[in-house]
Amino acid sequence: MSLQNLISGKELSKIILTKIKDQVTKMVGEKPQLVIVQVGNNPASNKYIQHKLRACEYTGIIGTHLVFPETISQVDLEKQIITLNQEEQVHGIIVQLPLPKQIDEQRINEIISVTKDADGFNPATLGKVVLNTSTIFPATPAGIVKLLEWKNIELAGTNVVIIGRSNIVGKPLANMLINKSATVTVCNTKTKNLQEIAAKANILVSAAGSAKLITPKFVNENMTIIDVGANFVDGKYCGDVDFESVQPLVKYITPVPGGVGPMTIACLLENTLTSFKNQQIATKN
Numbered sequence: 001m002s003l004q005n006l007i008s009g010k011e012l013s014k015i016i017l018t019k020i021k022d023q024v025t026k027m028v029g030e031k032p033q034l035v036i037v038q039v040g041n042n043p044a045s046n047k048y049i050q051h052k053l054r055a056c057e058y059t060g061i062i063g064t065h066l067v068f069p070e071t072i073s074q075v076d077l078e079k080q081i082i083t084l085n086q087e088e089q090v091h092g093i094i095v096q097l098p099l100p101k102q103i104d105e106q107r108i109n110e111i112i113s114v115t116k117d118a119d120g121f122n123p124a125t126l127g128k129v130v131l132n133t134s135t136i137f138p139a140t141p142a143g144i145v146k147l148l149e150w151k152n153i154e155l156a157g158t159n160v161v162i163i164g165r166s167n168i169v170g171k172p173l174a175n176m177l178i179n180k181s182a183t184v185t186v187c188n189t190k191t192k193n194l195q196e197i198a199a200k201a202n203i204l205v206s207a208a209g210s211a212k213l214i215t216p217k218f219v220n221e222n223m224t225i226i227d228v229g230a231n232f233v234d235g236k237y238c239g240d241v242d243f244e245s246v247q248p249l250v251k252y253i254t255p256v257p258g259g260v261g262p263m264t265i266a267c268l269l270e271n272t273l274t275s276f277k278n279q280q281i282a283t284k285n
């Protein structure tokens, strides 16, 4: 099977991380610091955090991992975040999802200072993303746009179908692509004729979290597929696309693993570096 049509997030993320490393290495004095807040001990979260810390180590960004008990209250978690907001040496803060039931995730996103919002989930950040005035972008959509631009895939006037309307993937991505003059359709579980809508797309982004959702009937030969899904089937990590049957039929496709996942981490670190620079400019003024 020829794999000429793969878009390698592993390759592009390495390029981005190396550029970050080059900048951080040249810094005299203070270095950017990303704090990763974890609540509990979710095995998938442990793995994602390990990858994020490894990327920090590679770039020279200081990665700090804070773990709080599964039983922490909303008030106590908010207090911890407020403290981090006030610490001058902290430039980026993320709270690893999922959070336990007693924690209001939306409220946590609101509490993280907009100047340290490395994940880009604060409503003020998202508002600026919609208005196209933000310097910080939610990491997964940012990584997707970078992958498309890296491959010189036309966005203006292109029909993009996004499956999934979450606040962290589908909604921000749709707005970022609209701002690049794409024609965007956003689908959800209630969408009628999903297969028919998807099959007409030039770019299909699947962020449903449903293994083998995308079969040959969803695709066409000129299509680029971005597979955001992160699913575990029989202990094996896979995306939303039935890769074996679909990959030979399309123009470009991202693999899982090695596609969107590493790009999310690279963009998270890029956000941390941007926040660091923004904070330095703010201090000087």
Ligand code: NAD
Binding pocket: 140, 163, 164, 165, 166, 167, 168, 169, 170, 187, 188, 189, 190, 191, 194, 207, 208, 209, 210, 213, 228, 229, 230, 231, 260, 261, 262, 264
């Ligand atoms: P979510 O559960 O919040 O949202 C899923 C969305 O998909 C919903 O809007 C739902 O309506 C839609 N959907 C689900 N099944 C569908 C179907 N059969 N037909 C049409 N629409 C359907 O998920 P999320 O947080 O956006 O994440 C989506 C997937 O992407 C998950 O697998 C998640 O693990 C993965 N993810 C990966 C990365 C990465 O860096 N690789 C980052 C974020 C999310």
